[in-house]
Amino acid sequence: MCGTVRVPDATLEEVHQRGFSLMPGFLDPEELKAAQEALWLHFPTPEDYFADPERHSRYAGSQFAGVEEFPYKSWDLNRLAVHPDLVDAAERYLGTVQLHLYKIELWAKYAGATNYDQPLHRDFGSHSLVVPRLDHHYQQMTTFIYLSEVTADDGPTRIVPYELGAHVPFTPLYIERGAMADAEVPMIGPAGSLLIYRSDILHRGANFASAGRSRYSILVDFQARGTTWGGKMAWPKDSPHLWATFIPQCTVRQRDLFGFPRPGHDYWNEQTLADVALRYPGIDMTPYRSADPSFDAR
Ligand SMILES: O=C(O)CCC(=O)C(=O)O
Incomplete structure (x- = not known):
């Protein structure tokens, strides 16, 4: 069960003001331990x-060779992406309960496998077809949950605080290496930390500083539902057998984050109710039998 501390308003305010915030202790020790053990399934x-x-x-193929796409082989990993306290933080940060969980990645890095150094960039470049608005409307909330400790030796993400990078134009998408080294803040934190940052914030991945180190994290990104120009993955793309396990384990609210049809949606009829039940053995279809379109997905 989740016994974590709700993400404080002050953390979200820091994301609004500074563009990022690192909160140690987001996962409780049991959640963290279970997730760490499940890493070795992947x-x-x-x-x-x-x-x-x-x-x-x-893992030598590229920096991203250690990225596994959702869903995973264990609920102990999958549940982190739909963690009630993370969803609650996204609702409060984005100012809406109409959420779209648009990216999940599980990322392992091993020192020496490849060079994990990156140029400074803003994630909107691969999360949006357009550019961020200067009034900060239509934001995306991007996150890392640390599944291992990130010390100075583990290639902590470097972030440029918003006020120091705001003058840098949105195009080109990548900044010359080293150009803002003095402004970069390393995101050092214990396993179980939650790093939240915005997709208009300059940041970069960095290489390990010593041998024999490894780093594991799960990345979970949200935007308001209906942000048709934003996103990163199409959920049905991969692993139908893993979805078949995951979907029945979710609440209606958790399924809703992926765009699953809501109770009361016109999609549901006797045929789809029956066939979806067959596709997802163990799913409770009762809520989807509700004809009430005002059903609260939460
Ligand atoms: O892994 C990291 O520390 C940051 C990665 C990153 O910024 C990216 O791949 O866009």
Whole structure:
């Protein structure tokens, strides 16, 4: 069960003002431990990896070779993406309960596999077809949940506080390496931390500073539903068998975050109710039998 601390208003205010905030202790110790154990269903442990990096040469392919797309093989990972306190923070930050969970990635990095250094950039470049608004309307809330400690040696994300980067034009999307090194703040924090930042904030991935280190995180990004120009993935794309396990485990509200048809939606009829029940063994279809279009998805 979730016993975490609700993301404080002050954290969200810092995201509004400074563009980012790092909150240690977002996950409770049990949630964190269960998620860490589930990582090894997808990735080699550090001991396995460093015993024979060549056997794990897939991680040398690119910085992003260690990114696994949603859903995962365990509820202990999947539940983090639909964590009630994260959803609550996104609702308060974006000022709406009409949310669209538009990106989830589980990312493993191993020192020496590749160079994880990146130029400074803003995530809107790959999360939106247009550009951020200067009045900060239509924001996207992007997050990292740390599943391992991120020390100065672990390539902490470098972020340029909003006020120091606001003068930098939105185009070009990438800034010359080193140009704002003095302004960069490293996002150092313990496992279980939540890093929230905006998609109009200059930041970059960085390389490990010492050998034998590894870093694991889950990235979960939200925008207001109906932001048709924003997004990153089409949920039905991958792994129907993992969706078949995940969907029945979710609440109606959690399914709603992915755009699943709401109770009362015109999509539902006797045929779709029956066939969706067959596709997702164990799902409780009762709420979708409700004809009330004002059903509260939460
Ligand atoms: O991994 C990180 O620390 C940051 C990655 C990043 O900014 C990106 O891939 O856009």
